[in-house]
Amino acid sequence: MNFAFTPEQEDLRDTLRRFAAAELAPTYLADEAEGRLRPELVSRMAALGLPGMRVPASLGGSDADFVSIGIAHEEVGRAHFGAGYLILIPVLVSEIVRSAATEEQQARFLPRIASGEAIPALCLTEPEHGSDAAQLEARAERNGDGWRITGEKTSISLGMHAHTALVFARTGAPGPRGVSAFYVDLDDRHLTRSGFSDLGSRSIGRASLYFDGHPAPPGSLVGEEGEGFIRVMQGFDFSRALIALACLGAASASLDEAIEYAKDRHTMGVPIGRHQGVAFPLIEYVTYVRAARLLSYEALWRKDQGLPHAVESNMAKWWGPKVSAEAVHQALLVTGHTGYSDELPHGQRLRDVIGLEIGDGTAQIAKLVAARHLFGRRFAP
Numbered sequence: 003m004n005f006a007f008t009p010e011q012e013d014l015r016d017t018l019r020r021f022a023a024a025e026l027a028p029t030y031l032a033d034e035a036e037g038r039l040r041p042e043l044v045s046r047m048a049a050l051g052l053p054g055m056r057v058p059a060s061l062g063g064s065d066a067d068f069v070s071i072g073i074a075h076e077e078v079g080r081a082h083f084g085a086g087y088l089i090l091i092p093v094l095v096s097e098i099v100r101s102a103a104t105e106e107q108q109a110r111f112l113p114r115i116a117s118g119e120a121i122p123a124l125c126l127t128e129p130e131h132g133s134d135a136a137q138l139e140a141r142a143e144r145n146g147d148g149w150r151i152t153g154e155k156t157s158i159s160l161g162m163h164a165h166t167a168l169v170f171a172r173t174g175a176p177g178p179r180g181v182s183a184f185y186v187d188l189d190d191r192h193l194t195r196s197g198f199s200d201l202g203s204r205s206i207g208r209a210s211l212y213f214d215g216h217p218a219p220p221g222s223l224v225g226e227e228g229e230g231f232i233r234v235m236q237g238f239d240f241s242r243a244l245i246a247l248a249c250l251g252a253a254s255a256s257l258d259e260a261i262e263y264a265k266d267r268h269t270m271g272v273p274i275g276r277h278q279g280v281a282f283p284l285i286e287y288v289t290y291v292r293a294a295r296l297l298s299y300e301a302l303w304r305k306d307q308g309l310p311h312a313v314e315s316n317m318a319k320w321w322g323p324k325v326s327a328e329a330v331h332q333a334l335l336v337t338g339h340t341g342y343s344d345e346l347p348h349g350q351r352l353r354d355v356i357g358l359e360i361g362d363g364t365a366q367i368a369k370l371v372a373a374r375h376l377f378g379r380r381f382a383p
Contacts, residue, residue, distance in 0.1 A: 005296070007073070010070075011069065014070055014074065018078065019080075022078055022081030022082065023081060025043075026043075026081040029043075029082070030084075030347060031344065031350055033084060034084060034203070034205050034354075035204075038205055039084070039206065043085060044121065047078075047088050048117055049118075051116070053088055053093075054112075054117070056092075057100070057112045057113070061109060061116065062113045063096070063112065069306055071302070072244055072298065072299055072302045076247040076248065076251040076254075079247065079250075080251035083252050083351065083355070084203050084206050087206045090245065090248070091123065091124055091160055092115050092122055093241070093244070094124055094237050098236075102224050102229060103185070107224065110221075111166075115166075119165075121164050121165050121166070123164035123167040124159075125155040125167045127157045128153070128154060129210075136231055138153075138170060138172060140153025140155065140169070140170070140171045142169075142172070142173050148217060148220045149171075149173075151171050151213045151217075152214060152215055152216070153212075156209075156211075157198075158209050159208055161195060161207055161209025162209045164188060165187065166185065166187050166188060167185070168184070168185050169185075169213070170184075170231065171184060173227050182227045183223070184218040184223055189216060196212075198210075201357070202354040202355075202356060239316075242316055242319035243301035244298075245323070245361075246298040247299075248358070249322050249326035249327075249355045250291050250294055252326060252330065252355055253291050254291055255351070256347070257287060257333055259337070260284055260332070260333035260337055260341075264336060283332050284333070287325070287328065287329035287332050290328075290329065300314050301315040301317075312375055313372050320369055323355055323356075323358045323359040323365075327356055330355060331352055370382070370383055
């Protein structure tokens with residue numbers, strides 16, 4: 003059993019930590035306060051190959067292993083939580099496309115993602131169908147050799163910024179087997195975008211998208227008709243571990259900062275870290291975060307080895323954000339009135355992490371998936 007990263011993965015972590023500290027962390031609070039996604043942020047991350055980590059090297063990507071993608075997501079999450087979505091969504095979309103699309107489609111779709119030219123969105127959730135996405139109602143109707151998509155998608159990360167989208171729409175009967183996937187260039191002549199005013203992660207432009215007969219031209223259907231829902235669920239089996247690592251990266255940053263504060267701040271003539279009431283809660287959360295981190299990397303390692311990983315990834319998804327929110331909260335309390343202000347990033351991190359206790363699968367859904375694997379469907383909820 004080996005818990006070490008490879009030398010290449012250690013180099014990646016060191017490179018990204020330096021990049022994140024120099025170019026992401028300084029603008030984190032301002033970007034979130036203003037709800038902006040800076041074009042230079044997209045281009046710099048693309049220059050490092052981050053959006054293209056699951057794009058084949060022959061198409062301009064790095065074809066990275068999943069543990070390496072986890073490292074990238076954790077390091078970016080430490081410095082600028084919103085910037086992590088520029089890894090998460092492109093990686094998820096790219097993996098679904100490369101697993102289901104033809105070589106010709108991959109050659110058309112993936113290089114633009116890898117280069118940062120096209121920011122993709124993943125359009126699954128609907129106003130009445132979030133956790134129950136298999137019952138989605140948006141439809142794709144035949145239109146000559148192509149299709150037209152009609153219906154509303156909501157809570158779409160990067161929805162206000164995306165140039166392209168992998169859209170899941172019903173082409174057949176009710177239920178999961180009637181859902182197909184289409185990769186389209188977003189055309190605002192057939193699309194209405196409505197942004198949310200969110201508690202956190204304002205820079206990612208979470209939005210509702212209403213498709214009004216939006217064209218899906220010939221060659222936009224990814225995989226066969228009726229395969230879409232299965233493909234996206236397979237993607238969630240690894241992306242949920244990535245989500246946990248972004249949250250845990252933010253939590254680790256807050257805990258590190260709180261520990262330094264506890265060494266510098268004095269009361270009653272001693273550093274406050276000398277008080278058990280300060281030190282012990284921080285040590286507890288350092289322990290919880292490390293355990294959740296190991297579980298997340300185990301899920302990604304299993305994915306790299308071609309082993310089942312849904313249980314581990316879904317365990318990480320419900321536990322990682324929960325532990326992270328609690329850890330950041332504790333760090334905020336340790337830093338007192340300053341931590342409660344915008345002078346320090348704890349409050350912003352807390353708001354950001356809470357969003358992923360909801361997004362991309364609630365804790366209840368993650369537990370349900372794990373239960374069905376462990377108990378079997380006959381005995382699970």
